[in-house]
Amino acid sequence: ELFTMSSNSVTNGGKTTLAEKLKNMLPNCDIISQDDFFKPESEVETDEHGFKLYDVLDALYMDEMVTSIRNWIKSPASSGVVTEEPQNTCDNVKNVYILIVEGFLLYNYEPLNELWNRRYFLTLPYEECKRRRSTRVYQPADTPGYFDGHVWPMYLKYKNELEENANIQVDYLDGTKSQEELLSYVYSDIIQELNKLRE
Template sequence: MKTFVIGIGGVTNGGKTTLANKLHKSLPNCSLVCQDDYFKSEADVETDERGFKMYDVLEALNMDDMMTTVNSWTKHSKDAETTRQNQNEIPRKSEDGVYFLIIEGFLLYSYMPLDNVFNKKYFLTIPYEECKKRRSTRVYEPPDPPDYFDGHVWPMYLKHKDQMEKAERGIVYLDGTKLEDDIYSFVYADIRKAGLHWGSWCQARSVSLAGIPLCCNWALLQLTGRCEERQHPTAPHSGSQPIPQILNPGLLGGT
């Protein structure tokens, strides 16, 4: 059994969630962790000298809880494979036992404890004007105050991007202005180049350990789940368990 962790980072509104969701639906035994789930409460986020809430810094996130989720996924993926083998499910070659984790977020590569976790790292970029335009169409809670993009969001992005580039660690940069399907196709093909093999997804059951279901059926992966909607679909066969496609802090020991 192998685990393979994919980082999808990048600028705000650069297409991270869209790409992560597309990969999540197409990769077998795949789970998704979203960094946005780990924001501290508004009251716990510091305010700068201009009165802007500093959401675009690591200190605004409960990163220890996020790491707990990631580490728990690794443990339970291994437990799930052991359970599958013990239950004598349809045999398959060892190389087919690949469990994928996608970690999506805007500050993934600024947090050093995550650095050794990733097998593949991607970073989406878009120009300033396009980013500002896209952000203006989004609704945030709490909403962006006037001049927040120019006064905090974009400067913090440039700062963290500069730090990331100086400590280059095998990140693949993606043009977020390209067609969504083209970006997805490139990344999917790049992951396949890693030499992983997944093709024998013929068992028709899910595995649940300690209340943490893990998807073990290719067909189940066709079910959709958007990061912001927190869908928990049920497999379309009798006797199946609910399969949460999104891992959130409550599922794996976070807060």
């Protein structure tokens, strides 16, 4: 059996940390990261303010990402998934292959929409998001004004589009909560969903 979930978040919202911790707790679990599908800087468009447009789907090889996910779904056992059983795994989820896809623009791309069993979206308020972003080093580095001029407006645009789309069920999570609290909630939710699949 297969179970696919996606962890989407605002920049520095904690999606990668959450995905990696879940992978250590769930059996036969693998991660595909949207960040691995960025186009090279030379292929990313620049807007009229000189900002590189990284926070849009055109900055990514989305067709390659979809292919990777579909290939995993076709043959999860051959994907190099770690199959050691984590401690405390419920018996009835041991024969399930779980794929976590983590990224920042996962839910407004039609070819991916039918793939998810569960969708999570980690949110942050402006000040906290900006603070976390300022502590990270990016390649290429953020230019002055980039967060306010591109990153945050694109996040708000994307989030508003999602909230207006009644067909997409998303579980919004408060990214200011502790990693332990978020992990505990998402893990319990996944186990509950897996149990439903088995009924």
